[in-house]
Amino acid sequence: VFSGLTPAERAAGQTYATSLPSMFIVGHVDYVRTVRLVPLGPEQTELVAEWLFAPEALAETDIDNIITFGTQVLEEDAAICEVNQKGLRSMRHTSGVLMPEEYDLHRFHNWVRERHAALCPD
Incomplete structure (x- = not known):
């Protein structure tokens, strides 16, 4: 459905993009999926997922x-x-090192630190 994709892009099947602080977009070969995390309080989050299909894909895709x-x-x-x-x-909890697979979480932590430093220089 998406014209102009290279064979390598088609073989990959999907491409992720993260929009900090709380959204990611996944481009698939024949549709796009967005996922947003909406904080509802300190211990509750709403997850909103949307699937976007081009009109021509609706007849060809098993939605x-x-x-x-x-x-x-x-x-x-x-x-x-x-x-x-x-x-x-828990008082016993201490934070630890992130795993290499948690690169987006690491980027988010850095994003929060940078914003905080900009607002509170000292």
Whole structure:
């Protein structure tokens, strides 16, 4: 559906872009998915996912399977995040080093530090 993609781009299947602090966009070969995280309070977040299809892709694409699979992955990721967050309010919790795979989280931490430093120089 997206014209002008190279064979390598088609083979990759998807490309991610992160918009700090709380959104990422995934460009697939035949659709785009956006995911936003909306803080509702200190311990609650709403996740909003949208799938965007070009009109010509609607007849050729199995939209139900794409959305079902994407929703399943988001729900599994949410469950993992919830388990990971348990106990963070505990006095015994100390933060640690991020894993290399957490590069977006590292970028977010740096983004927050830079904004904070700009607002509070001393």
